[in-house]
Structures are given as C-alpha cells and as structure tokens.
Amino acid sequence: MNAIAARWNAFWFAPAPPLTLGVCRVLFFGSLLLWQLPHDFSPWGAYSRVFWMPIWLFETTGIQPLPPTAIAWLQTIWKAALLLSAVGLFTRPAMIAAFGIGTYLMGLPHNFGQTQHFDTLVVFASGALALSHAGDAWSIDEWIAARRERGTQTEQRPRRAQRVIAGEYTWPIKFVWVMMALIFCAAGISKLRRSGFDWIASDNLALLLLRQQYHLSDGEPLTTWGIWVANHPLAARAMAAMSISVEALFPLTLFSRHARMLLVPAGLGFLVGIRLLMGPTFEQFMLCYVFWVPWDRVLYNAPLYAAHAARGVGDRRRELSAAGTGAGAATGH
Amino acid sequence: MRRICLNVVFLFVIAASAFDIAADQEHWPFSQYPMFSGVWTSPTFMWLRLFGVTADGREFALDANRYVAPFDQSRLPKALRRLIEGPDGVARIRAALPDLLARYEELRRADEHDGPPIVALRLYELEWTIDRHAANVDRPDRRRFIAEVRP
Numbered sequence: 001m002n003a004i005a006a007r008w009n010a011f012w013f014a015p016a017p018p019l020t021l022g023v024c025r026v027l028f029f030g031s032l033l034l035w036q037l038p039h040d041f042s043p044w045g046a047y048s049r050v051f052w053m054p055i056w057l058f059e060t061t062g063i064q065p066l067p068p069t070a071i072a073w074l075q076t077i078w079k080a081a082l083l084l085s086a087v088g089l090f091t092r093p094a095m096i097a098a099f100g101i102g103t104y105l106m107g108l109p110h111n112f113g114q115t116q117h118f119d120t121l122v123v124f125a126s127g128a129l130a131l132s133h134a135g136d137a138w139s140i141d142e143w144i145a146a147r148r149e150r151g152t153q154t155e156q157r158p159r160r161a162q163r164v165i166a167g168e169y170t171w172p173i174k175f176v177w178v179m180m181a182l183i184f185c186a187a188g189i190s191k192l193r194r195s196g197f198d199w200i201a202s203d204n205l206a207l208l209l210l211r212q213q214y215h216l217s218d219g220e221p222l223t224t225w226g227i228w229v230a231n232h233p234l235a236a237r238a239m240a241a242m243s244i245s246v247e248a249l250f251p252l253t254l255f256s257r258h259a260r261m262l263l264v265p266a267g268l269g270f271l272v273g274i275r276l277l278m279g280p281t282f283e284q285f286m287l288c289y290v291f292w293v294p295w296d297r298v299l300y301n302a303p304l305y306a307a308h309a310a311r312g313v314g315d316r317r318r319e320l321s322a323a324g325t326g327a328g329a330a331t332g333h
Numbered sequence: 334m335r336r337i338c339l340n341v342v343f344l345f346v347i348a349a350s351a352f353d354i355a356a357d358q359e360h361w362p363f364s365q366y367p368m369f370s371g372v373w374t375s376p377t378f379m380w381l382r383l384f385g386v387t388a389d390g391r392e393f394a395l396d397a398n399r400y401v402a403p404f405d406q407s408r409l410p411k412a413l414r415r416l417i418e419g420p421d422g423v424a425r426i427r428a429a430l431p432d433l434l435a436r437y438e439e440l441r442r443a444d445e446h447d448g449p450p451i452v453a454l455r456l457y458e459l460e461w462t463i464d465r466h467a468a469n470v471d472r473p474d475r476r477r478f479i480a481e482v483r484p
Contacts, residue, residue, distance in 0.1 A: 008340075012339075012343065013336065043436065046432070048428060048429065048431075050428040050429045051412060053415060056360040056361065057361055110361055112412055113408055113409070113412020114412060120361065124346070182350045183366055185354075186353070186354045186364065189354055190357075190365050190367045191369070194371055194372075199370075204374070208369060210464070210467055211373065211378060214467065215396040215470065216410075217407050218406065227467055231466075280407075
C-alpha cells in the first residue's frame with residue numbers, strides 16, 4: 001500500500017521548477033484566446049426554448065441560457081480573463097474566472113441538440129490551472145514580485161522553493177496528461193465495445209470518410225484525401241487499426257517515456273488526420289498538447305542549438321567561400 | 334492539507350471519467366467519447382437539411398455553417414431530429430424554424446454570408462446513396478418535405 005502511495009505521489013508531485021508550467025500557461029491560454037476571439041456565443045441566448053435540451057451539468061445545476069446581451073458581456077469578461085491568464089497579471093483570479101465562465105460558455109452550445117467533444121479537455125486543463133500556481137513563472141505578477149523583492153527580504157522565494165519541492169509545478173501538467181489519456185482511451189473503448197473488430201475489418205471507415213464529404217460535420221474536411229483513402233480499402237483498414245491502437249494504448253504515455261515519444265505525436269497526427277479527412281474541429285483539444293513539451297529543457301537547450309546552428313552556418317559559408325575562391329582560381333575567373 | 338484536497342480532486346475526476354466509460358454514459362465534461370464508434374455498413378444515409386426559398390421560388394440548400402451559425406451542419410440536423418422525434422414533434426419544429434429563418438436573415442444583413450434574401454425556410458429529409466467519389470453531394474436520391482415557415 002505504501003509502495004502504491006509512493007508511486008502515486010512520485011507521479012503527481014515530483015519536484016520541478018515553475019518554468020515549464022508557466023510556459024504551458026502562457027501558450028495554453030494565449031492560443032485559446034486566439035482561437036476563441038472570433039467566436040461569438042451570444043446568439044445562443046436568442047434561440048427559443050424549444051431548442052433547449054439541457055445536458056446533465058446544466059439540468060442538475062438549473063443553469064439557464066442567459067439573454068444575448070448578458071452572454072456578450074460574459075464572453076468579454078472571459079476573453080479578458082484568458083488574456084490576463086496568458087500574460088500572468090492577477091493570474092490566480094484570472095484563471096479561476098477563465099475556468100468558471102469558460103465552463104458555462106463552452107458548455108452552452110451542447111444544450112442545443114448535440115454534445116460535441118472537442119472542448120472537454122480545455123475545461124479540465126483550465127480547471128487544473130485555476131487551482132495551480134502557474135503564475136509563478138513567465139508572468140507579469142512574477143516580474144512585479146521580483147522587482148518588489150529586490151533589496152528586501154520577502155517570503156516570495158522561500159515559498160516558491162517549497163512549491164518546487166512539493167511538486168506544485170508538476171501535478172497540473174500530469175493532470176492534463178491523465179485526462180488526455182482517459183479521453184483517447186475512452187474513445188478507443190467505445191469503438192471496441194460497440195463495434196468490436198468490425199470497426200477495423202469492415203468498410204466502416206471507408207464509408208465514414210465518404211459520408212463526411214456530404215456537409216454533415218461541424219467543420220468541412222480540409223482536404224479531399226478522405227475520398228482517396230476510402231477508395232483504397234487496405235489504406236482505410238490500416239488507418240482504422242492505427243486509430244484504435246493509438247486511442248486504446250494512449251494511457252501507456254503516463255508510464256513509459258518510449259510510449260510517450262511514439263504515442264503523443266501519433267495522437268496529434270490522429271487529430272490532424274481527422275480534421276483533414278473528416279472535418280470535426282479538434283483544434284481546441286490540440287492546444288492542450290503544449291503540456292507535453294518539457295519547456296524547461298527546450299528553453300535551456302534552445303540557445304545552445306541556435307549557437308550550434310549559427311556556427312554550422314558560419315562554417316558552411318566559409319567552406320563555400322573557400323570552395324568558390326578555389327573553383328574560381330581553377331577556372332581562371 | 335492542500336495535497337489531500339488535490340488527491341481528492343484527482344480521484345474524483347478519474348472516478349467520474351471511469352464511471353462514464355464503464356457505464357457508457359455522458360455527463361459533460363465527462364464522457365465515454367462515443368463519436369464514430371458504431372459500424373457504418375449501409376450504402377445509404379438520411380440527413381435533415383434546411384433550404385432557403387427566394388422571392389422567385391428558387392430553393393437552395395443551407396449546407397454551410399455560415400448560414401446557420403452558431404449552429405453547424407452536425408448539431409443543427411441532430412437538434413431538429415430530436416425535436417421531430419420528441420412529443421409534439423411537428424409543433425416543435427414549427428416553433429423552431431422561425432428562429433432559424435430570423436438568424437439566416439440576421440447573418441445576411443451582417444454580411445456574415447453571401448446568401449440571397451429568402452421569403453421562406455423549408456426543412457427536408459434527404460437520402461443519399463454514398464458515391465465512391467462523393468460526386469452526388471448536391472443530388473440526393475430522395476427528399477421528403479417536413480415543414481415550411483414564412484416570416
């Protein structure tokens with residue numbers, strides 16, 4: 001039992017510096033803001049009650065659609081909260097507002113006839129960040145605190161060191177990993193439970209790819225490659241097998257570094273493939289991939305790689321220049 | 334204390350997700366993620382679609398999201414299907430269509446789409462035989478009139 005508890009704690013609360021979580025916060029909220037900026041939720045408030053088919057969350061809590069003007073105000077506050085969360089100003093209250101208002105706004109359309117699934121992970125990720133200390137790095141709050149701290153002895157640094165040791169900068173990232181793994185795995189299990197091996201072995205995916213060309217999706221397929229795949233049964237079945245494999249095996253990413261290196265890019269490729277071939281818009285889900293990148297290592301190594309690349313380019317230029325001079329001399333030019 | 338609270342949150346979220354997966358249920362944002370999980374074997378399929386009617390009687394399909402936003406071509410037909418199949422289906426469809434007509438015109442006046450002004454909105458159920466090159470997208474095999482609304 002103790003061993004299980006130790007592994008559990010090691011998974012969620014491994015000590016880590018605040019940098020990676022801070023970068024994830026900037027990229028997640030920043031890209032979510034850019035994605036949501038042109039989206040207007042207010043028209044949902046104008047539809048008559050006949051369209052209102054509340055999902056569990058709204059029915060249980062008794063939440064109703066607000067009038068369009070109220071939704072417009074709410075989404076303005078939400079987008080401001082996303083901006084503040086991204087830049088890290090009043091970070092904690094901004095992230096709490098981003099989560100609370102975002103859950104209402106993103107959940108609202110699902111009460112109008114169909115529950116879609118591209119935003120659930122965004123809700124979970126926002127929730128985790130709202131509970132976290134993600135504003136301790138790469139934030140205006142942190143910059144202001146550092147300026148105040150200069151020359152004075154404050155409690156800021158010891159508190160941050162405690163959080164490093166307590167794994168406060170690890171668990172939000174691991175939470176997004178776990179939720180993404182559960183989502184992929186659930187989708188794989190749903191296919192296997194409802195269709196079994198037929199999902200792969202039959203013409204199911206070929207017919208699905210063709211059907212999606214008839215303007216049935218929340219987004220049009222970005223290419224017509226689905227038609228090509230549908231007309232090559234082996235390719236369609238291989239794609240179906242790959243899809244279920246990636247989905248069902250995705251939880252391995254939580255435990256194995258090798259599985260992460262294979263399945264995380266494969267999962268992203270799978271979502272891009274859906275968008276290109278079938279249409280459904282999983283862009284918001286894709287935003288959550290920023291949590292898989294070890295930003296501390298990337299940012300630490302980036303200057304080294306840049307210097308190495310610059311040196312390589314310089315050496316190559318010198319080589320070419322020398323070769324050019326040599327060639328010119330040899331040809332008399 | 335904080336760590337205990339966090340562990341409770343983790344366990345709750347994982348348990349709620351596992352429940353929906355095991356019970357094959359949906360409690361957004363928890364879900365069993367059933368999209369595209371069935372096996373499609375039929376060479377034909379049916380779909381509800383709105384058509385706008387211009388002043389000269391011409392009909393055209395509202396088959397792009399820009400005509401029906403914030404609905405889309407997946408959510409709207411499914412919502413309409415649920416309305417039809419529920420109690421008082423026809424009456425509920427008749428109550429729903431004026432909203433969609435008003436929204437089409439609102440989007441048109443705001444230059445959100447380039448569709449023509451319409452004097453009526455019709456709902457049809459279309460049936461297609463899936464073509465291996467999807468060449469018949471604009472030519473369904475059959476269409477059944479369901480309802481019409483005028484401003």
